[in-house]
Each structure stands twice: as structure tokens, then as C-alpha cells.
Amino acid sequence: MKLTDLLTEDLIKMDVEGSTKDEVMNELASLIEANGALTEKQPYIDALHAREQQSSTGIGFGIAIPHGKSDAVKEPRVAFGIKRDGVDWASMDDEPANLIFMIAVPEKSAGDEHLKILQMLSRKLIDDEFRQSLLNATTKEDIIKLASEI
Amino acid sequence: MKLLAITSCPNGIAHTYMAAEKLAKAAEAMGHEIKVETQGSIGVENELTAEEIRAADGIIIAADKQVDKSRFNGKKVLATGVGEGIRKPEELIKKFENDEVPVYGKEDSTEVKEEKRGKENPIYRSLMNGVSYMIPFVVVGGLLIALALAIGGEPTPTGLQIPEGSVWQTILNVGAASFTLMVPILAGFIAYSIADRPGLAPGMVGGYIAATGSFYGSDAGAGFIGGIIAGFLAGYIAKAIKRIPVPKMVQPIMPILVIPLVATFLVAVIFIFVIGQPIAGLMEGLTSFLQGMEGASRIVLALILGAMIAFDMGGPFNKVAFLFGAAMIAEGNAYIMGAIAVAICTPPLGLGLATLLNKKKYADEEREAGKAALAMGLVGITEGAIPLAARDPLRVIPSIMIGAMVGSVIAMMSNVADNVPHGGPIVAVFQAVDNVLMFFIAIIVGVLVTAFLVNALKKPIKE
Structure with missing residues (x-):
């Protein structure tokens, strides 16, 4: 399995419309729903909110990784959105988030391969250069290309 | 320096690994060796071995989940949130360079959140610890008893009575069970906070004796004040025994056998003969005093x-x-x-x-x-x-x-x-x-x- 198995072009939004955390999560969740990976959207949204309530997934450096584990998720997916002027994510460094990787994971999943992929992604996002290349990307193909490096 | 770290976050999907990556990079950049154990949803990976822990100069725990620290007894342990590991790994490592990290488990092994309380009066802190564990017992017992009395109670010359065999009688008894545990829990966790695990048994047993007057021929126990006394007594006795140097052979059985046994014995003796009997005498004295006040x-x-x-x-x-x-x-x-x-x-x-x-x-x-x-x-x-x-x-x-x-x-x-x-x-x-x-x-x-x-x-x- 590769990250590009989880993150496909239809799950990417180069310019996120929402201007609040909730709107953005809702928007990206719609992409995952349209992709057919959800049985129902609301339980997944609830799982995202439950996670945000524990602590913000805005980890700083302009990155947010909202993630939800739910029975409503059929298959693991990653949606990605860019918000050029940033969206407030109650991040640890108070900076707005520009790069949003939103993760959907089934409650009970066979194997943990997808978790390994997400682990790789998480580690890669620490890399300044990788983040900069994501921000520099202009097309979905660019994003997929970067994702395939992982 | 040789550093070790553990990272963990609530879902164990992303932050665990970001913090691990950040800490590893920061340590490398600052010229230190580091190994990071990740406790994520995949499970524990890159697990620290006992050998590595022994050789380490310090341990960083960047976790928003409870991480068992018992294996780091006697090591310098810096516990913080996973976010700090992602945001400020350099600062965390600097604290070890500047030798600002306290050794874990030497003084007392209270949990992370209690680090802030370090400056508080230790007596006050121990009392707080006992009280916070006791509160649920008081609330559960009190509310069940209240419910049983309010709905099932009938006034009689001997007090509010609940008819035998009624469901309210059972509810009353359940509430009473919780009340019975109240003072032992208070005393037990006061002692626990002073002497750690070896203090728990002497504290709870001492608290039970304090609450049970029949141990010292009294119609009533010494109540919660007696429980507080028993708790501190047990805690300090257990702590004192801990300080006595013993041969290595005996060390493993100290915390589970020797300390609890000796401390329980001493607390029981002191409570029954030194504190308890005067309480019985006090009650008699008070009763005759009140009878004398009748006129x-x-x-x-x-x-x-x-x-x-x-x-x-x-x-x-x-x-x-x-x-x-x-x-x-x-x-x-x-x-x-x-x-x-x-x-x-x-x-x-x-x-x-x-x-x-x-x-x-x-x-x-x-x-x-x-x-x-x-x-x-x-x-x-x-x-x-x-x-x-x-x-x-x-x-x-x-x-x-x-x-x-x-x-x-x-x-x-x-x-x-x-x-x-x-x-x-x-x-x-x-x-x-x-x-x-x-x-x-x-x-x-x-x-x-x-x-x-x-x-x-x-x-x-x-x-």
C-alpha cells in the first residue's frame, strides 16, 4: 500500500472554500463521502469533533491533521486541502493552518498497513522542504506526485 | 548524551509520529543520541529495552496519554504533552543539557499533573490526595442513603427506620457500604501519597480501625478526623521503614511484604492502644458531662x-x-x-x-x-x-x-x-x-x- 492508494485526485481541493475549522472539515468530509468511503457522513464528522475536543490537531507550522476513527468509515482515506490565507485551527502556535490533511480510519480495520502509511505521512510533514513543496504546488497532479514520494 | 523518548497521543495516528520525528531530528542536530518509542494505534514500536534505559542520561515523555513511568525509577524523566514534543523539541533537550530535569521516583512518584503542586505543603498535598479519592464514596453513599431514607423511611421512636426486606433497605445497605469505605479510602490514599504503594495497605487498614470503634472498646469510631490521623501515621511509618537500608536480597520483598506488614502492625497498635482507648474514655466523659448539664x-x-x-x-x-x-x-x-x-x-x-x-x-x-x-x-x-x-x-x-x-x-x-x-x-x-x-x-x-x-x-x- 502507498499513500497514493489512500489519497487520490478526487480527494484533493487546491483552494478550500470554508473559512472556519468546522466548515473545512465538513468540506473535506464531503470529498471522502463522494469517494464512496463512508457509509454515512455524520458519525465520521462526530468522530473528528470528538478528537478535536481532546486537543487541537493543529500542530503548528501551518498544518492540521484532523482525524477520525469511526464505524461509518468503510476504507481508510486521506483528503487534502490547501487554504492559502489560512484557517484558524486553535493550533499550538496560534498560527492559522494552510495545509489540511484529513484522515478517515475505520473503527475495526483489517491490518494496520494504512496506519503505517499515515505514520510515514506524519513524519514527512515535519520536513520543512516537503511542506514548502506542497505549498508551491499548483495542480492536483503536483500533489499526487509529492504524495507518491512517501 | 544518550536520550530516550516516548511519544503518544489520544488516537495514535499522527501526532505520536510527528513528535517522534521532531525529537529525533532535534536531538541529532544538537549532537545527542536518541531513541524514540512510539505508542500509537499500531501498538508500541521501537520499544525501549531495560538495557537502554539503564544507560540513558534522560527520558522525555511527550504524551497526551498516560504512559507508565515505573520502569524509569531513578532516571531523569521529563514528562510533557505530545504538542511540546512537536513544537519545542530543542527546549526539551536543552533542559537535560542544563541539568534542570528532576530524577523520577526518588522523592515521591506522583503523576505528571502533580508536578505543579511540588511547591505546596506536602501535608496539605497528601490530605488533598486522600480527600479527592474519598469524595466519590461520600457522594455515592450519601445519595443512596438519602434516597432510601427519603422514600422508604418511616419515623419511629428509634429513628428513621426502613421496613425490613424492602428494596429501600437494600439501597440503604449499598449506600452504607460506600460510607463504610469512606474513611479507609481517605486514610489509605493519604498514606499512598506519602509513601507510595507500600503505604496503601497500612493506611486503609488503619483507616478502618479508626472508623471502627469496637477495636478499642468504643461505641463510635474516631470518624474522619481519626482517619486523617491514621493515614498520616501509616504514611510516615511506611516512609520511615523504606529509608532503612536493607541487603539487596531483601529489597524486592520490601514494598509488597515487609513495609506493608510492619507498618500495618505499628499503625494498628498505635491506634488501638494510644489513640483509640482515649477516644472511648472521651465518649464516656462527654456523656456524663452532658448528663450533668441537664439542669x-x-x-x-x-x-x-x-x-x-x-x-x-x-x-x-x-x-x-x-x-x-x-x-x-x-x-x-x-x-x-x-x-x-x-x-x-x-x-x-x-x-x-x-x-x-x-x-x-x-x-x-x-x-x-x-x-x-x-x-x-x-x-x-x-x-x-x-x-x-x-x-x-x-x-x-x-x-x-x-x-x-x-x-x-x-x-x-x-x-x-x-x-x-x-x-x-x-x-x-x-x-x-x-x-x-x-x-x-x-x-x-x-x-x-x-x-x-x-x-x-x-x-x-x-x-
Whole structure:
């Protein structure tokens, strides 16, 4: 399995419309729903909110990784959105988030391969250069290309 | 330096690994060796070995989940949130470079969140620890007993009785079970916070002895004040035994066998022979003192009874006053019990009201305990005040004593009588009270005095 198995072009939004955390999560969740990976959207949204309530997934450096584990998720997916002027994510460094990787994971999943992929992604996002290349990307193909490096 | 780290976050999907990556990079950049164990949803990966822990100069725990620290006893451990690991790995590592990280487990091994409390008075901290574990027992027991009495109780000359074999009897017994555990838990966790795990058994057993008067030939146990004494006694004895150097061979059995056994024995001996017997004597003395007061001024008597009822909330003073009032009903003088019935409920009601009036002076758990105290006060369970009193006895106990004294005197002066040996508004509901109006006025005044006094004395809590 590769990250590009989880993150496909239809799950990417180069310019996120929402201007609040909730709107953005809702928007990206719609992409995952349209992709057919959800049985129902609301339980997944609830799982995202439950996670945000524990602590913000805005980890700083302009990155947010909202993630939800739910029975409503059929298959693991990653949606990605860019918000050029940033969206407030109650991040640890108070900076707005520009790069949003939103993760959907089934409650009970066979194997943990997808978790390994997400682990790789998480580690890669620490890399300044990788983040900069994501921000520099202009097309979905660019994003997929970067994702395939992982 | 050789550093180790553990990262973990609630879902274990992303932050765990970002923090691991950041810490690894920062350590490398600063010229240190590091190995990071990740506790994520895949499970534990890159697990630290005992050998590595032994060789390490320090351990960083960047986790938003509980991480077992017992394997790091005697090492320098810096515990923080996973976010710090992602955001400020350099600062965390610098703390080791500057030797600012304390050794874990040497002084005491309280949890991460208690690091902030390090500057507090250790006696106060131990007391707090015991009280916070005790509160749920008081609340559960008190509310179940209150429910059983309020719905299933019937007034009789021997007190509020619940018919044998009824479901309310069972509920009452369940509540009583929780109440029985209250003092042992208080004492046990006071001792635990002083001496760690080896203190728990001596503390709990000591607390049970303190609460059980039959150990030392007394009609009543030593109440929660006795429990506090037993807890500190057990804690410091266990801690003292810990300090005695022993051969390596014996070391492994010290915390599970030698320390608990010796400390329990000593606590039991001290409590039964040094503290317990005087309590039995004290109760006899108080009883004959009260009997001698029978002819004295009724107002003086009301003052004394009010103070005794409130002072230890179910301990020996309270019991003696209560039994005296009950005996007086049998002699046809129900006015004494009238005054006592007021004093029985003003401590929990007054403190409950106080937590509602000034939220800043009470911790969250105290405010919850305050609400439960209100319910318990209504049915005459003075013990409902204990969680609030035990945290801050020097300010709270005088306040509830004065409130109860005021209430008792008003009741006594206006000839309030109570024909059932029980207290609180519930006895009026059961029509056991003469002069109901003044009964309630006495309660209300006593409650207000208690609430305003305690809030005037208490300081706002520090965060």
C-alpha cells in the first residue's frame, strides 16, 4: 500500500472554500463521502469533533491533521486541502493552518498497513522542504506526485 | 548524551509520529543520541529495552496519554504533552543539557499533573490526595442513603427506620457500604501519597480501625478526623521503614511484604492502644458531662450540642451528642433533639450553599461534592459535609460549628421539638417536629451563617 492508494485526485481541493475549522472539515468530509468511503457522513464528522475536543490537531507550522476513527468509515482515506490565507485551527502556535490533511480510519480495520502509511505521512510533514513543496504546488497532479514520494 | 523518548497521543495516528520525528531530528542536530518509542494505534514500536534505559542520561515523555513511568525509577524523566514534543523539541533537550530535569521516583512518584503542586505543603498535598479519592464514596453513599431514607423511611421512636426486606433497605445497605469505605479510602490514599504503594495497605487498614470503634472498646469510631490521623501515621511509618537500608536480597520483598506488614502492625497498635482507648474514655466523659448539664441553662446546652454535632460530622463528639438527644426523647424531653436536628443538617446545607455562592473558592470536585452535600443535608446526613471539611478543616470546621450553634440556639429558644432521633428537614416532612416554622427558620439562619462565614474565611483556590 502507498499513500497514493489512500489519497487520490478526487480527494484533493487546491483552494478550500470554508473559512472556519468546522466548515473545512465538513468540506473535506464531503470529498471522502463522494469517494464512496463512508457509509454515512455524520458519525465520521462526530468522530473528528470528538478528537478535536481532546486537543487541537493543529500542530503548528501551518498544518492540521484532523482525524477520525469511526464505524461509518468503510476504507481508510486521506483528503487534502490547501487554504492559502489560512484557517484558524486553535493550533499550538496560534498560527492559522494552510495545509489540511484529513484522515478517515475505520473503527475495526483489517491490518494496520494504512496506519503505517499515515505514520510515514506524519513524519514527512515535519520536513520543512516537503511542506514548502506542497505549498508551491499548483495542480492536483503536483500533489499526487509529492504524495507518491512517501 | 544518550536520550530516550516516548511519544503518544489520544488516537495514535499522527501526532505520536510527528513528535517522534521532531525529537529525533532535534536531538541529532544538537549532537545527542536518541531513541524514540512510539505508542500509537499500531501498538508500541521501537520499544525501549531495560538495557537502554539503564544507560540513558534522560527520558522525555511527550504524551497526551498516560504512559507508565515505573520502569524509569531513578532516571531523569521529563514528562510533557505530545504538542511540546512537536513544537519545542530543542527546549526539551536543552533542559537535560542544563541539568534542570528532576530524577523520577526518588522523592515521591506522583503523576505528571502533580508536578505543579511540588511547591505546596506536602501535608496539605497528601490530605488533598486522600480527600479527592474519598469524595466519590461520600457522594455515592450519601445519595443512596438519602434516597432510601427519603422514600422508604418511616419515623419511629428509634429513628428513621426502613421496613425490613424492602428494596429501600437494600439501597440503604449499598449506600452504607460506600460510607463504610469512606474513611479507609481517605486514610489509605493519604498514606499512598506519602509513601507510595507500600503505604496503601497500612493506611486503609488503619483507616478502618479508626472508623471502627469496637477495636478499642468504643461505641463510635474516631470518624474522619481519626482517619486523617491514621493515614498520616501509616504514611510516615511506611516512609520511615523504606529509608532503612536493607541487603539487596531483601529489597524486592520490601514494598509488597515487609513495609506493608510492619507498618500495618505499628499503625494498628498505635491506634488501638494510644489513640483509640482515649477516644472511648472521651465518649464516656462527654456523656456524663452532658448528663450533668441537664439542669443547666438550655441555651448553653444548645450551644454545646450544636458545636459537638458539627465538629466531627459523625465522629465521637457527634455520636455522643446525638445519643444524648435520643435518650432525652425517651425521657419525654424532645426539645434537645429539636436543637440537634437543626445542627445535623446545617453543615452540609451551609457548605453546599457556600459552594454555590462563591465558585472561585472551591475546586471543581468540591463544587460537585457541594451539590451532593445539599441533598444529604435535606435528609439529615451530616457526613455530606466531610469532603469539604477535610480539605480545609481549620477554616471549615469552625464555620460549621458556629452555624450549627446558632441554629441550635434558635431552635431551643423557640421550643422546637423533634420526637424522632434524626435530623434535617426530612423529620419535619414526617411530622415529627413541633413548631415547624421555627424549625425551618433555625435551619435557614444556621445555613446562612455557615455559608457566609466559611466563604469569608476561605481563600480563593490557586490554580
